[in-house]
Amino acid sequence: VATDGQPRDRVDVIMDDIAPLMPGADLTAKALCHRLRRVAHQVEIHLRRELATFDIEPWELELLACLRRAGPPYQTTPSSLQDSMQLTTGAITKRVTTLERRGWVFRTIDPSDRRQVLVCLTDDGEKRAMDVFGTKTETEARVLAGLEHGTQQRLNDDLRLLLVQLEGPVPE
Amino acid sequence: VATDGQPRDRVDVIMDDIAPLMPGADLTAKALCHRLRRVAHQVEIHLRRELATFDIEPWELELLACLRRAGPPYQTTPSSLQDSMQLTTGAITKRVTTLERRGWVFRTIDPSDRRQVLVCLTDDGEKRAMDVFGTKTETEARVLAGLEHGTQQRLNDDLRLLLVQLEGPVPE
């Protein structure tokens, strides 16, 4: 694998081992899949360590953030949360239940369509979210600090292209 | 968020909601963290669906691949697997146990250092790996097919930079 000046990473090592087993094959896509998984995993680990200080998990903060983004009165449906977080419906139910137990959200039935539930942010939940958002933002910036701003933007542009393919066009 | 010609993805929508709450802040790193997580998640989902046909999980195939890459006689230590897969040592133990139950690997104690275990690929495990490797490779290529080859290479180069920062330089 010719990386020419750039320091090699662990994926290069893996590809070196694979190459002789697949002579002539193009390993670009395979290497990219490996790197995407590993980078995402590392980001998750850093974020979790940082948030542990505040006794909150990344996914808990993510759910609170979804509700904050909805704007006053800070409520949405589980379906909307599912679209935002890309999980199974069962996972959403359990996340909401956990946060309800912690007193950060509560459920109401939508009067206009009694099949739907409304997940609502409590005052405690909003306060907690506000306290920790800053730390999350700083951590995200610090984890990526090794990349120049322009590189980060280029990554965003390249990954946006891919994300539209994978998640479909944004609804509406 | 100005994406200028490019179709927008769901992360753009999220950033639009966040922007007014953080006036003046640079959201590049935050958007990138979101995209990395979502893309990795989607790749995982596609791979899992494809491999389900063969009754094998992505992580199971990954472990078999680690052993194959080691070359004959197809064995390594749990520590080496941990370095390769970036998991806790407890997770490695359980992965190996599961694959041992399926008859694809077995354990031996390293005679030269009785603290170490050697995880060895069985004939069944090797056959299974060979049967499914092709499908994995095809799936990886297909999932990323929406990106031009040059874009994939650029992503690899950009992510390699980040990975070296996050995982440290490659050992040896």
Add this chain to the structure above:
DNA sequence: AAAGATTGAAGAATCAATCTTG
């Protein structure tokens, strides 16, 4: 029926504690 949400079983990861060998 179809849409929205919940439940329960099974599988897997983390973390801390433990065991064995050097």
Add this chain to the structure above:
DNA sequence: CAAGATTGATTCTTCAATCTTT
């Protein structure tokens, strides 16, 4: 004591089945 690996408790996810409302 340090290194390598295992164990057990807890938590979270997926998947399939179920329940309620439209």
